Amino acid sequence: xxxxxxxxxxxxxxxxxxxxxxxxxxxxxxxxxxxxxxxxxxxxxxxxxxxxxxxxxxxxxxxxxxxxxxxxxxxxxxxxxxxxxxxxxxxxxxxxxxxxxxxxxxxxxxxxxxxxxxx
Numbered sequence: 426x427x428x429x430x431x432x433x434x435x436x437x438x439x440x441x442x443x444x445x446x447x448x449x450x451x452x453x454x455x456x457x458x459x460x461x462x463x464x465x466x467x468x469x470x471x472x473x474x475x476x477x478x479x480x481x482x483x484x485x486x487x488x489x490x491x492x493x494x495x496x497x498x499x500x501x502x503x504x505x506x507x508x509x510x511x512x513x514x515x516x517x518x519x520x521x522x523x524x525x526x527x528x529x530x531x532x533x534x535x536x537x538x539x540x541x542x543x544x
Contacts, residue, residue, distance in 0.1 A: 458483035460496070463532060469523040473500040481523050484531040485511060490542040506543055514538035 460479040467477045479498040485507045486493045494503055508527065509519040515530045523531070 456483060456487035458487070466525065466528040469500055471500055471502075471505050471521060474498050478504070481508070481528075481531060484534075487534050488514075488538070510540065510542055511538075513540050 458480055460483060461476045465477060465480070469477055469481060475498055478500045479496050481500075482494045482496045482498075482504055485504070486496075488507075488511055490507055490510055492503070494507055505521045508523060509521045511530060512519045512521075512527055515526075515535070517526055517530070
């Protein structure tokens with residue numbers, strides 16, 4: 426009986442792995458954004474530059490909104506607009522500052538925002 430249960434559990438685990446069902450891997454990042462470690466979450470704001478900004482820009486493109494941001498590592502006006510939009514979609518303060526709460530939503534995108542993207 427124990428062998429049968431182990432066999433069934435192994436088959437189920439294999440099926441989930443093949444089908445891509447189950448918990449995401451620990452290192453999985455939405456959209457394949459890999460400019461920085463998912464644990465690197467500096468506070469960012471308009472005018473900042475660097476790899477953290479690139480990561481935030483890439484993650485924000487997973488969200489949608491037009492135009493897609495150029496991943497250039499410069500926190501300019503288009504990045505500011507996109508971040509404020511994402512913050513508004515989650516009921517966060519729309520200050521354009523990427524702090525812990527904004528990083529959390531960037532890494533855990535809910536693609537069902539009903540706020541129109543700013544023109």
